[in-house]
Amino acid sequence: MLPKNYRLKKRSAYKATYRTGNTIHYGGITVFIGKIKNNDLPTKIGFVVSKKIHKRAVKRNRIKRLMRESYRLLIKEGNANDKYMSLIFVASSCLLGKNFSEVDSVIKKVVGKI
RNA sequence: UAAAGCAGUCGGAUAAUCGCGCCUUAUAGGUGAGGAAAGUCCGUGCAUCCAAGGACAGACUGCCGGAGAAACUCCGGACGGCGUGAGCCGGUGGAAAGUGGGACAGAAAUGGGGGUAAAUCUAACCCCGAAGAUAUAUUAAUAUCUUUUUACUGCCGAUGGAUUGAGUUCACAGGCGAUGGUGCAACGGUGAGUUAAGAGCUUCACCAGCGGUACUGAGAAGUACCGGCUACCUAAACCCCGGUCGGAUGCAAGGUUGAAUUAAGCGUUUGAGGUGUCCGCUGAGCUUAUAAAAACCGCUAGAGAUUAGGAGUAAUCCUAAUACCAGACAGAUGAUUAUCAGGGAAUUUUCCCGAACAGAACACGGCUUAUGAACUGCUUUAUUCU
Numbered sequence: 132m133l134p135k136n137y138r139l140k141k142r143s144a145y146k147a148t149y150r151t152g153n154t155i156h157y158g159g160i161t162v163f164i165g166k167i168k169n170n171d172l173p174t175k176i177g178f179v180v181s182k183k184i185h186k187r188a189v190k191r192n193r194i195k196r197l198m199r200e201s202y203r204l205l206i207k208e209g210n211a212n213d214k215y216m217s218l219i220f221v222a223s224s225c226l227l228g229k230n231f232s233e234v235d236s237v238i239k240k241v242v243g244k245i
Numbered sequence: 246u247a248a249a250g251c252a253g254u255c256g257g258a259u260a261a262u263c264g265c266g267c268c269u270u271a272u273a274g275g276u277g278a279g280g281a282a283a284g285u286c287c288g289u290g291c292a293u294c295c296a297a298g299g300a301c302a303g304a305c306u307g308c309c310g311g312a313g314a315a316a317c318u319c320c321g322g323a324c325g326g327c328g329u330g331a332g333c334c335g336g337u338g339g340a341a342a343g344u345g346g347g348a349c350a351g352a353a354a355u356g357g358g359g360g361u362a363a364a365u366c367u368a369a370c371c372c373c374g375a376a377g378a379u380a381u382a383u384u385a386a387u388a389u390c391u392u393u394u395u396a397c398u399g400c401c402g403a404u405g406g407a408u409u410g411a412g413u414u415c416a417c418a419g420g421c422g423a424u425g426g427u428g429c430a431a432c433g434g435u436g437a438g439u440u441a442a443g444a445g446c447u448u449c450a451c452c453a454g455c456g457g458u459a460c461u462g463a464g465a466a467g468u469a470c471c472g473g474c475u476a477c478c479u480a481a482a483c484c485c486c487g488g489u490c491g492g493a494u495g496c497a498a499g500g501u502u503g504a505a506u507u508a509a510g511c512g513u514u515u516g517a518g519g520u521g522u523c524c525g526c527u528g529a530g531c532u533u534a535u536a537a538a539a540a541c542c543g544c545u546a547g548a549g550a551u552u553a554g555g556a557g558u559a560a561u562c563c564u565a566a567u568a569c570c571a572g573a574c575a576g577a578u579g580a581u582u583a584u585c586a587g588g589g590a591a592u593u594u595u596c597c598c599g600a601a602c603a604g605a606a607c608a609c610g611g612c613u614u615a616u617g618a619a620c621u622g623c624u625u626u627a628u629u630c631u
Contacts, residue, residue: 200263
């Protein structure tokens with residue numbers, strides 16, 4: 132799990148990020164990119180798995196946790212992108228049932244494209 | 246040994262590395278998902294809206310006793326059904342107050358009551374009833390008329406008729422509904438008597454239902470005897486009877502802090518306040534716009550948990566001790582690796598899997614549904630051996 136100051140928490144912050152309209156699609160993940168940062172605060176990250184993907188909470192939680200863990204390791208290695216105020220990762224149904232290494236490779240490639 | 250029935254256990258473990266929520270005495274330590282956390286089907290607590298209340302609509306419920314805060318809850322029993330059995334299943338008052346319905350098949354799905362009637366039996370005749378139509382009449386009656394009281398294939402051959410060698414025969418009149426067929430169900434069932442055959446026969450016996458009496462039981466109910474009434478099914482159709490409730494909305498309840506200015510409209514016993522109706526009660530404000538954010542409380546010490554003892558067939562209750570055991574809010578409880586318990590393939594080695602259902606959101610008691618592998622105990626039936 133990410134530390135608290137790395138998390139995107141407010142509903143208004145989500146809305147503001149969506150409103151910028153910059154997106155990247157790759158490997159079943161859509162990334163919404165917020166505004167360019169003008170302070171020293173860390174980039175805030177949000178993860179979204181909708182009920183359309185699976186109706187059971189356990190399966191949705193699994194996808195979220197794998198994505199979060201992968202991004203956490205990126206931050207630890209220092210490879211994360213920190214030019215923007217916020218990023219939102221939206222999963223699609225093709226991530227269902229994948230293991231950590233598969234999700235990890237997708238996240239790394241998506242972050243490299245930002 | 247095999248096949249069943251019932252009850253229950255478990256819901257992976259250990260280590261390493263990297264992380265997250267909450268709490269505290271804060272470089273650290275403690276703690277952190279389930280048996281169903283799920284479905285939201287019942288029932289409570291709690292909160293707000295009118296401070297209490299009445300009547301009705303309405304809702305729920307339905308064998309007996311007990312437990313429980315209560316429950317479409319649990320335990321024990323009665324009755325009925327299923328099973329060789331251990332056991333399992335059951336929304337289990339009333340169809341003998343009334344109305345309605347009964348697919349297909351079948352002649353017919355209840356198609357009324359009584360009299361003439363004697364010698365039990367017969368209607369095309371009569372009275373009452375029901376339904377329909379018409380007229381008078383004007384919303385309730387009267388008069389008249391019509392309809393309604395079953396019988397297909399059959400069976401019988403007493404009676405009448407015809408016929409024949411013959412009580413022999415019958416596409417006749419007549420008698421019957423027992424037999425056959427249909428159906429979940431055919432006027433309670435079975436056997437005898439009677440009869441030409443039969444039946445609805447103040448006939449006989451047994452069984453079932455119904456009514457009564459006695460005994461046993463706390464009661465549901467059971468047993469015995471008497472009467473001789475015979476009544477299709479459906480109440481998870483309306484309905485009747487007994488009982489319980491009889492407000493609504495749900496923690497996004499609701500409260501505190503913060504921000505907070507004016508305008509317009511309606512209103513004086515009218516409107517408004519509780520959200521099925523009526524009554525009652527309160528007694529000045531209500532509605533709309535400006536108007537949009539945030540934080541905290543509620544929030545987890547409990548109809549609790551664990552252990553031990555006692556009461557009770559049991560559900561459950563009582564007593565004592567022990568500790569405090571999730572509280573998030575884009576929402577923590579995780580990720581990876583190794584080993585092991587375990588399972589499968591194969592049978593020296595080795596390889597594969599290593600789990601299912603599923604994620605707290607105010608709390609609790611139930612119910613229902615989902616769920617991999619393995620294991621334990623008791624019981625029944627069958628077979629074999631001693």
